[in-house]
Amino acid sequence: MxxxxxxxxxxxxxxxxxxxxxxxxxxxxxxxxxxxMKFMAVQRPHDGDADxxxxxxxxxxxxxxxxxxxxxxxxxxxHPELILFEGLYNEKAxxxxxxxxxxx
Numbered sequence: 001m002x003x004x005x006x007x008x009x010x011x012x013x014x015x016x017x018x019x020x021x022x023x024x025x026x027x028x029x030x031x032x033x034x035x036x037m038k039f040m041a042v043q044r045p046h047d048g049d050a051d052x053x054x055x056x057x058x059x060x061x062x063x064x065x066x067x068x069x070x071x072x073x074x075x076x077x078x079h080p081e082l083i084l085f086e087g088l089y090n091e092k093a094x095x096x097x098x099x100x101x102x103x104x
Contacts, residue, residue: 009072011040011060018089021096022057025085029100037061043089044073051092057085 014022022039038060046052056076063070068079076083080101087098 009042009044011042011058011070014039014041014057015091017091017094018055018096021098022085025098025100039084040070042070042073042076046088049090052088052090055085055087055089055098056083057098058082059084 018041019039039057040060041055041057043053043055046054054073056073058070058076059082060070063079063082066082068082070076070079070082083101085098086101087096089096
């Protein structure tokens, strides 16, 4: 019970470090967004690396507006248009490798 990490599968707010990394990447992307962005993340364990997770960043506001319920990483498979960034995140090493996915 103690000492074991609880598996996070549902959408979660970005940590401070991850939020800064997403902001850096977002600056590189031309945006015509007319609403406040509500970035959220979903993750799953990364094969072959216990310290890393596959991560997807999406805009919760767009999902809610479209009445799309994002429950976990796999739920975005049916809605790739919601994925803004996708990549690998290692919280322990403070390393992020994100790729912009949203079509212009």
